[in-house]
Amino acid sequence: MITFENVDVVFPNGFQGLKGIDLTINQGEFVGIVGLSGAGKSTLIRAVNGLVPYTSGSLSVGETVVDPKSKTKLRRLRSKVGMIFQSFNLVNRISVLNNVLTGRSAYTPTWRSMLGWYRAADKELAFQCLERVGIVEKAYERASSLSGGQQQRVAIARVLAQDPEVMLADEPVAALDPPTAHRVMRDLRRIQRELGMTCIVNMHHLDLARSYADRIIGMRAGEVVFDGPVAEATDAVIEEVYQRSMTAEDVVADDVPVSVEETADATEHDPDNDDAHHDDDPAVLGSDDPGSNDPGSNNAEQARL
Amino acid sequence: MTAVAESDSSAGSPGTGVGTGSSGTGRSSTERPKQPRPSALAYLGLLGLAAAAFAFFWWSRESTDVLFLPLGGVTLWAPQNPLIGLLIMLGLLIVCWRVRIGEMAAFGALTFVIVTYWAGENIDFTLASIWERWDNLAGQLAAFFNPNWSYVFGVWDEWLVTLNMAIVATIIGCSIGLVLAMFASPVSSPNKATSQTIKALNSVIRSIPDVGWALLFVAMIGGTAYGLGPLAGVLALLMFNIGIVAKLLGETIDAASPGPIEAADSTGANLTQRNRIAVLPQVLPGFTSYSLYVFELNIRASTAIGIVGVGGIGHELNLQMNRFAWENVASILYMLIIVVLLVDLFSLWIRRRLM
Structure with missing residues (x-):
């Protein structure tokens, strides 16, 4: 708690x-x-x-x-208290396993960390954590060679290693x-x-x-x-x-194909600077609740898009 | 748009396109924006500055060389060096005006000329002395083109001493430099006070040049005369290396990516663990690179400091110079070039493999 x-x-x-x-x-x-x-x-x-x-x-x-x-x-x-970050924050030049073992620091004597000589039990735990996030086969690869999604999994494994x-x-x-x-x-x-x-x-x-x-x-x-x-x-x-209506930026574009058209729409109208046009065009609003918004802030949003 | 239309109508025939401009008088070609002219007033001021500098050079001159300028009936005279200086300054201003360089840039160029003249004049810098003493030089120069190669292989043990001094100093110096760099950078040091203190200490170490350290250690513990030359040499190189590595590596640590460091902090690692886990891997390529660079420097520097009485090939070089055995000196210098090149190639090879 x-x-x-x-x-x-x-x-x-x-x-x-x-x-x-x-x-x-x-x-x-x-x-x-x-x-x-x-x-x-x-x-x-x-x-x-x-x-x-x-x-x-x-x-x-x-x-x-x-x-x-x-x-x-x-x-x-x-x-x-473990933490994961937007930019993953792995140490790129060391192996995935060593990155996960970083999570054991608080339970590891300083001299072991200095030498990089971790206990067998810690290593086993690190492997279990990698197993949990499903990339145990990458254990000895350099962290920088992984894709973004895999790197974030390593970061999650690092947190799990902290128990x-x-x-x-x-x-x-x-x-x-x-x-x-x-x-x-x-x-x-x-x-x-x-x-x-x-x-x-x-x-x-x-x-x-x-x-x-x-x-x-x-x-x-x-x-x-x-x-x-x-x-x-x-x-x-x-x-x-x-304090503003929602736009396409507020959702992940995965299953929202309309967003591409929206962006195109916005850029198409932008040079004309035709603000009034957006007001009677409900399709440009990313939100499915068009009733509650204020047209002024809408236009500002569209201009930003 | 209008210019194109005009040139089309004046040419009269469609399809001449780009050729119109060059085929005409050249006046009818497209109007280009003009480069803005620098302020004439500012250039007048610069001219005044050049005149003032000329007056100062005249007033403060020490050489008595005078140039005579026959001008019809009268012959003017002016001191040689200030006159040359004035001509250079005027030429510079004319070129700057012609290519429309801004007044600040022209001022910079003029200042550069003035300062260079002033500095050179103060120390009587002239290459003329080389010609005056050519007889003295010619013999030595001939010796340099005729090195005594059989000699250089006779002193290979001195080369070995130099190399060993460089190796020991590099390994110890870089290790200490690494630790100091960790304490010096605010990113990896325990607190600001430590970082500032170590940085100050570092500045002091760096402010003494390698020869300075060599003189100091030779004076304190004795040089080659007591058979302690290599020890003094290693200690001198060591201080030299610590200064360089701590400075360069400290700055590399400053620039280390903060993300992994924050992540290490968030796992509850202590400072030493965090520096080992998140900082060291990031700066390791830099550290290796600096160490190899320092090794090269050591080979070169150990020759120079050999002259002030630490062991190695520098000591031998000094002996041969005192004997005026220029063929031997030449062979040592040539060999030095080869050794430094070899070390350079070696470190390049290692760096390639490490990156």
Whole structure:
């Protein structure tokens, strides 16, 4: 269980990343966080493992209070909180297996890490983790030789090697193509269920959040503005979170063939600067809820497309 | 569009196309945008600057060479060097004006000429002395084209000493340099204070040149005269190497990709583990490359510092120079070129295999 009590994050430059966050995330929950970029999604996730220190309030993971001031306590916490990243963050020049073994650092004496001489048990565990994500045959290949989807699987295996209670994922599939994104998310969901982990995932694409998460948290300007089960996260609610109507960019383009035409449409009309034209053209709206939006913001969106 | 239409109508015949412009007077060709002219006022100012520099050169000259300029009835005279300087400056400004170089660039070029003149004049730099002392030089030059090859193989053990000094210094120096670089870069050091301290220490080490370190160690522990030449040499090269590797590698670490480092942090690794796991693999190619470069430098530098009394081929070179045995000196220098080239090829080969 992860508990935020009135948590603020103020960055050294004075920017307030999080404002008075109150949240409780239960053991075994799969939470999707949505919001525009700059809304504080990454900050929220990084506060949990102390990569971004929170400045006031109280934040605890299970029984442990996150203490950004004590490096030792942070390390102990992080050993139980795994994290995967948008750009995978593997060490490219070493093997897949060694990347996974990186996840065992907190349980490995420093001298063993220095020599790269890991225990046989750790290696066996690493192999099991690679098995779970289905790329055990790549164990001795260089991480950089793998495709994006495979690299993210290695990153997931690295987290599994930590034997974590919580997994944080910061835009885990934003760098992947739509079919691969779905496959990686499916694996992530399956593993999360099998191991009963708590999982917090930032997602850029709303449809991914809806298909894979149990619960959705919407953020805007460092605050939680929506928190509820997937069923409650309707388009109208999410548009309220985004403070604008939804566009094709908010969903993964996998099974939305219309998006290509849309883009073409927008570029075709753009040079004419014919704003009025878009208003009576409902096809250009990515949302299937055209009733609730304001034409002005629509045009701005289309111009951006 | 209009220009094309005009040239078409003036040519009268359709289909002449591009040829129209060149076949006509040339005036009728398409109007091109003109390169903007630099400010004439600024160029006048630069002319003033050139005149001022000329006056300064005249006033501060030390050479008494004078040029006479017969102009009809009267003969003007001017000091030789400042006059040449003035002509160069004027020529430069004329060329800059003709090709319409902006005033700032022209100012830069003029400053370059002035500073070069000033620096050269201060140290009386002239190649004329080479001609004046040609008799002295000719004999030595002849010796250099006639090296004593039988000698160079007689001192192969000195070459071995040089090579061994370079190897030991490279291995130890680069290892220490690696550790210092890890502490010096804010990316991998425990805290800012450590990073700043190590960086400052590093600057001090680098500010003393290799010959400086050699003199220092020869003075402290004794050079070849006490049979400790190689030790002093290795220590001098070591300090030299630490400075270079710590600096170059520190900057490479600064540029390491932060993603894997953040990932290592997120697994709960401690600082040493994190640096070993996420930083070292990223900078290892750079480190190898720098080490090989440093090895090359060491071969060259060990020759130079041999002259101040550490062992190796440099010591032998010094002996032969003191004996004016130019054939032997020449053979050592030629051999040095070959050895350095070989080391260069070797390191190139290794680098290719490692990348």
